Amino acid sequence: MNDSPPNPATTTEAPTTAPPADKEGEPRSLGRLFLHNLWTANTVTVTFLAVVLAMVIGGILIVVASEDLHPLYGYFFSRPTDALTASWDKVSEAYLNLFRGSILDVAAIEGWINGTGRWHLAFFPIAETLNYATPLVFTGLCVALAFRGGLFNIGAQGQAVMGMVLAGLAGFALPLPPGLHLLVALLAGAVGGLVWGFIPGFLKARTGAHEVITTIMLNYVAALFLNWLLLQNGVKDPARLDPISKVVHSSAQLPRLLGSDLRVTLGIVLAVLAAWGAAWMLKRSTFGFELRAVGANPDAARTAGMSVGRTTVVVMALAGALAGLGGSTIVLGAQANALTGPAAGTIGFDGIMVALLGRAKPWGVVGAALLFGALRAGGNRMQSYSGIPLELVTVLQALIVLFVAAPALVKAIFRLRAARAARLETSVTKGW
16 A cells, blocks of 8 residues: 555645645745735735825925925924924824814714714714715716726716706706606716717717717817806796806705705715626626627627627717716705706816726725715815815825826835735744
8 A cells, every 4th residue: 555645746636725825834824914915016005005105295295385384494404303393293184184074073073972062063074075976986987887898988077067967957847746856857867978978989889980089079069068058048047147057956856865964965875886787787797798808809809799889889878877977966966956067077087087096997986986085075174274275185186096097106116026025024924
């Protein structure tokens, strides 16, 4: 009887799943695995470090923009601690107000518990974050869906505007009962965005017209159409001199989730459901497979029997419908209950940044929209309490997208290399 161990090269048994082993052959502990994954250049690590890097540069800009700190740097080399301490206090105060205005205000919670403050003040920061993030989820999904199909949809702004227009018109022009009125207004907004997305998709499929050019032109058409519409009788509010429409009926407005004092509405629930639906479609449905195949290699997809033109039209129409819903949540939600020229803001263009930050993945888009919503909500408090310009929030957003879009730069700055990660892990674990 041969008692020698089996040869790994000839054995046919399936290997058992075991944790990776270190150089001594012992399985890695959870701490070692965490350290290895933390310093591996994966998508999550690069995105997190991009945010950290943007916050560091933002802190430097806060110091530069604060005029009260300039005299302290006049005698920096004689007493550097004065300037450094004041700079740290300024930056930490600004970012603390950013957190308190977007996520949690401890003082408001303590006041609510002690009975000296109202309960809605404790939930005001997160409610504002969700309110600002709601339309960004829709426009981010719009751009991300087109990305996955190999298309660069610059028209999310125009599609959102057209969705806002039709939703607003349905909101104040149709006498419908509550519930049904809201549903019809949302569907009208989705149809408005769908049509505005279908046009460049159809032109791309039939004539080869580049979607970047056509969507940019349609952005201008949508904005000009809205400005013209606000001057027409039957749409313009007769009690106002400025170009503004009639107010959307209460039966068509999105209900608020936490009472009338907080602006978060049912729209955030619809946004999460839309993200779930997009994720399911991309991973589970036949059309999602065709969409990803066309986006990866249209020639190979065509050879496999897929209709590239049909997929292009459908994906642009679906993307437009999502952007239209984003515009609908603005005019039917708490941000604006009437049509105005600047009501949509720049949510379509912000959606491009959200899609890039979310890596064109539905749940990544939700996370990116929440981050941008938090920056917007916290920026208001940071401006009021710390005297920091609100434009700095826009700079932070741009820096985050810049570093996320250039992962090689982040990896080079933090020296994220697989070999270095292994050396760091070995040196730290041996030191422990």
